[in-house]
Amino acid sequence: MPRLILHIDFNSFFASVEAQANPFLRGKAFAVAGKGKGRIDREAGAIQGKRTSISELSHSRSVVTTASREAKKLGVKTAITTHEAQRIIPNLPIIPGDPRKYAEVTHRFLKILREHCDAVEQFSVDEAFADITTVAGDKFGAIMFAQILRSKILDTIGEACTASIGIGPNKVVAKLASELVKPNGITFVDPSEVESFVAARSLRDICGIGPRLGKRLTSLGVTTILHLRQTPMDRLIAEFGPHTAEFLWNVSRGIGDDAVIDSATDDPKSVGHSYTFPHGLETDQEVHDNLLALADMVTQRLRNQNLFATHVNVFARYEDGGGSGTNAQLPEATNDGLTLFEHGFRSLLPIIDIDRGIRRLGINATQFANKIPSLIPEHNERHDRCLTALDLIAKRFGTGAWHRASTLNTVFLERVSGWHYDHE
Numbered sequence: 001m002p003r004l005i006l007h008i009d010f011n012s013f014f015a016s017v018e019a020q021a022n023p024f025l026r027g028k029a030f031a032v033a034g035k036g037k038g039r040i041d042r043e044a045g046a047i048q049g050k051r052t053s054i055s056e057l058s059h060s061r062s063v064v065t066t067a068s069r070e071a072k073k074l075g076v077k078t079a080i081t082t083h084e085a086q087r088i089i090p091n092l093p094i095i096p097g098d099p100r101k102y103a104e105v106t107h108r109f110l111k112i113l114r115e116h117c118d119a120v121e122q123f124s125v126d127e128a129f130a131d132i133t134t135v136a137g138d139k140f141g142a143i144m145f146a147q148i149l150r151s152k153i154l155d156t157i158g159e160a161c162t163a164s165i166g167i168g169p170n171k172v173v174a175k176l177a178s179e180l181v182k183p184n185g186i187t188f189v190d191p192s193e194v195e196s197f198v199a200a201r202s203l204r205d206i207c208g209i210g211p212r213l214g215k216r217l218t219s220l221g222v223t224t225i226l227h228l229r230q231t232p233m234d235r236l237i238a239e240f241g242p243h244t245a246e247f248l249w250n251v252s253r254g255i256g257d258d259a260v261i262d263s264a265t266d267d268p269k270s271v272g273h274s275y276t277f278p279h280g281l282e283t284d285q286e287v288h289d290n291l292l293a294l295a296d297m298v299t300q301r302l303r304n305q306n307l308f309a310t311h312v313n314v315f316a317r318y319e320d321g322g323g324s325g326t327n328a329q330l331p332e333a334t335n336d337g338l339t340l341f342e343h344g345f346r347s348l349l350p351i352i353d354i355d356r357g358i359r360r361l362g363i364n365a366t367q368f369a370n371k372i373p374s375l376i377p378e379h380n381e382r383h384d385r386c387l388t389a390l391d392l393i394a395k396r397f398g399t400g401a402w403h404r405a406s407t408l409n410t411v412f413l414e415r416v417s418g419w420h421y422d423h424e
């Protein structure tokens with residue numbers, strides 16, 4: 001029995017996530033630029049209380065990592081410099097890349113897949129394979145499954161993030177199929193159609209045939225998949241060696257691996273964040289603000305996973321390489337950022353030596369417990385409702401869509417989504 005292997009690939013991933021975070025970008029031409037020197041400069045500036053404007057920042061980043069669909073249509077390609085991109089489209093908005101935001105969306109779509117598929121294997125930041133043989137059953141089940149998956153992504157990640165889905169008997173065919181319709185496509189390739197489906201693709205569509213291998217094939221006179229299929233095995237071996245020859249022989253016939261290796265990890269034992277600062281923190285206030293920002297990130301993850309921590313662990317590394325750390329019990333199981341922070345900060349403050357300059361700060365929530373709902377209405381019900389609303393905002397516009405005012409002078413502001421971008 002052939003398996004049902006699904007491949008999902010997000011369309012213009014970084015640009016879609018940015019458009020989800022910032023509605024002003026939707027439907028517009030813009031580019032996401034790779035990390036340049038700017039990040040460090042900006043972080044240094046933020047610590048010293050200086051503000052660097054995003055436009056200043058964007059010019060120090062040099063390469064387009066993703067162009068929005070609208071920018072692609074006008075000829076902006078991945079890997080060109082931002083200067084070239086702005087020559088093609090004058091005043092093209094350049095959005096500084098924010099890896100943390102993209103990783104969070106990756107985490108979200110993997111979570112959706114893991115809830116519903118037999119096995120899930122992450123392939124890249126915006127791609128995954130899933131085995132849906134038992135959950136989908138047959139062709140019609142598989143197509144329905146893909147449609148439901150698409151609507152779940154819409155609900156959980158947002159309307160600006162679309163994905164293309166391919167389904168086939170193995171990974172090679174599934175990946176080729178997801179390439180076919182963009183954006184938002186669903187393509188099913190039946191085992192009986194594999195040979196003709198693969199023959200109609202071009203050589204360079206095949207994952208594993210890159211520019212170098214492509215060139216060598218062309219120099220042999222092999223320019224199509226059908227040519228490749230007709231090339232005798234001994235000729236392929238003589239040219240490429242046994243390993244590559246076997247790969248080429250197989251992919252040209254749509255033969256591939258159908259084992260989806262689950263990359264999921266076990267339940268977390270702790271959830272934490274730490275950060276290395278470009279310069280040492282030198283005041284209690286700086287430690288206070290940065291630890292609070294970290295605690296908010298930790299508890300947002302706790303709430304997403306419905307976890308309540310009973311202990312908090314905090315540590316500081318000094319500029320001279322030494323460090324201090326401590327563990328504290330929380331009065332009750334919590335996933336509130338302020339509570340986690342208060343207990344962490346209170347236990348850390350007496351043991352750190354601020355004069356040594358703090359280079360790295362970390363906070364972990366540990367020893368999870370089930371929270372027993374109280375019979376008496378919670379005194380902090382309003383607070384909980386507020387957190388729920390903030391989590392919804394983060395869900396819709398990305399982590400970092402809101403910040404506490406007291407964390408505005410931390411380096412974390414730089415990684416903010418949405419409304420902080422310049423729109424001129």
Ligand SMILES: [Mg+2]
Pocket residue numbers: 009010011012013126
């Ligand atoms: Mg993609």
